[in-house]
Structures are given as structure tokens and as C-alpha cells.
Amino acid sequence: MMLFGINFNLYYLILIGNVRTALKSEELHWYLGIIGISTLAIAVNISGIVNGAGQCLRYAFFQVSSIITTTGYSTADFNEWPTFSKAILLMLMVIGGCAGSTGGGVKVSRVVIACKSIVRDMRRLLHPHAVQSIRVDDNPVDKKDAHAVMVFLAAFFMLFAVLFLITSLDGYDMVTSATAVLACISNIGPGLELVGPLGSFAIFSAPVKIALSFGMLFGRLELFPMMMLFVPSTWHRS
Numbered sequence: 001m002m003l004f005g006i007n008f009n010l011y012y013l014i015l016i017g018n019v020r021t022a023l024k025s026e027e028l029h030w031y032l033g034i035i036g037i038s039t040l041a042i043a044v045n046i047s048g049i050v051n052g053a054g055q056c057l058r059y060a061f062f063q064v065s066s067i068i069t070t071t072g073y074s075t076a077d078f079n080e081w082p083t084f085s086k087a088i089l090l091m092l093m094v095i096g097g098c099a100g101s102t103g104g105g106v107k108v109s110r111v112v113i114a115c116k117s118i119v120r121d122m123r124r125l126l127h128p129h130a131v132q133s134i135r136v137d138d139n140p141v142d143k144k145d146a147h148a149v150m151v152f153l154a155a156f157f158m159l160f161a162v163l164f165l166i167t168s169l170d171g172y173d174m175v176t177s178a179t180a181v182l183a184c185i186s187n188i189g190p191g192l193e194l195v196g197p198l199g200s201f202a203i204f205s206a207p208v209k210i211a212l213s214f215g216m217l218f219g220r221l222e223l224f225p226m227m228m229l230f231v232p233s234t235w236h237r238s
Contacts (some may be wrong), residue, residue, distance in 0.1 A: 063078055106153060113145070180195045
């Protein structure tokens with residue numbers, strides 16, 4: 001699961017013998033770092049309810065790999081895990097895999113650029129006249145690309161908010177409703193509480209299921225191409 005959450009372009013670089021360039025990928029470093037830190041944090045957090053360090057690491061590593069790559073498998077009922085562990089899994093649902101991989105979510109590359117944009121703007125406040133640029137893999141990120149990432153993130157969370165309001169009409173608790181929406185947009189599979197690994201989306205009403213179905217399409221086919229279908233001018237003849 002973890003291997004197929006990596007950008008497939010890196011595998012191409014390895015196949016043509018450019019292994020060093022592939023291993024220098026900043027997105028790859030972030031991706032592996034997120035998996036490693038999340039696995040260790042969850043393993044420590046669940047040590048009080050799971051016997052043995054090896055068992056804790058196995059449960060944590062499998063679940064982290066499954067969630068961040070949006071594969072949807074589970075070997076444990078993580079609904080029973082402490083809130084801290086579930087919060088980490090929730091963040092991984094948003095992040096997703098690398099760009100150019102089989103994973104869903106907002107993608108690690110966008111998270112990297114968003115974080116660097118925040119740091120750049122904070123530095124601008126301290127040094128207004130300094131020239132600040134965002135660099136990924138030692139290459140400058142174009143302003144249009146950085147802006148496109150922020151617009152995508154804004155659209156992602158606006159879609160989440162709309163679907164969350166629709167889902168909440170069924171009257172289930174906020175965690176169930178919110179994670180159901182997030183699981184659909186990011187194509188995760190399970191959420192938390194009633195839609196956890198032992199739960200089901202069958203509890204929702206037909207209108208909410210239709211809304212969540214659109215959420216899955218938005219998440220898999222990308223947001224803006226799907227949004228264009230709802231713009232009247234898209235269907236006008238030129």
C-alpha cells in the first residue's frame with residue numbers, strides 16, 4: 001500500500017537508472033516522514049490497550065499505510081483507539097498519497113507547497129523587502145502554481161462544508177457525519193464512529209447517499225472538472 005502511494009514518476013526515474021534523483025524527491029521525504037511519525041505516535045498511544053510493542057507497531061503501521069494511501073483496509077477496530085490516534089488518522093485522510101499515485105486526498109505535494117507558502121508569508125511579515133520564494137526539490141514554484149494549490153484547498157474544504165451540512169440532516173453525531181464526508185471525498189473507505197471499520201454507510205438516507213456519491217466522484221475525478229459540470233456556460237454552444 002505504501003509503495004503505491006508514491007509518485008509513479010519516481011519509479012520511472014528508477015527504471016531509467018536515475019535512482020539518485022528519485023531518492024532526492026522532497027515529496028517522497030515528506031510522505032515517508034509522515035508515515036513514520038504517525039506510525040510511532042499511534043503505536044505509543046495504543047500501547048495501553050494493545051499487548052506488545054511489535055503488535056502496536058504492526059497495527060499502527062498497517063492502519064497508517066491504509067488510510068494515507070486511501071486503500072480502505074483495516075486489521076483493527078480503530079474506533080476503540082484513543083482520541084489522539086483517531087485524530088492522526090483523520091489528518092491522514094485529508095493528506096492522502098503523493099501526486100501521481102493511486103491515492104486520494106489533497107496529495108502530499110499540495111500539503112508541502114501550502115506549508116511552505118505559510119512559512120513564506122510569515123517571513124514576509126518579518127522582512128517585507130526580502131525576496132521570498134517557494135522551492136520544491138531546489139526548483140522555484142511558480143506563483144500561479146502556488147495560488148492554484150491554495151485555491152484547490154479552499155475548494156476542497158468548501159465542498160466538505162456543503163456535504164457535511166447535507167449529511168448532518170440525517171441527525172447522526174458530528175464525528176460520524178464529518179468523517180463520512182471526508183471518507184467519500186478522499187476515497188478512504190471507512191470513517192469513524194458509525195461509519196468506522198465495523199460500520200456501514202447504509203445508515204444514511206437516500207438523499208444523503210446521493211450527496212456522498214457525488215462526493216466520491218469529486219474526490220476521484222478531481223474537484224474542478226466535476227465543478228465545471230455544474231456551470232451553465234459549460235453546456236452552452238459556442
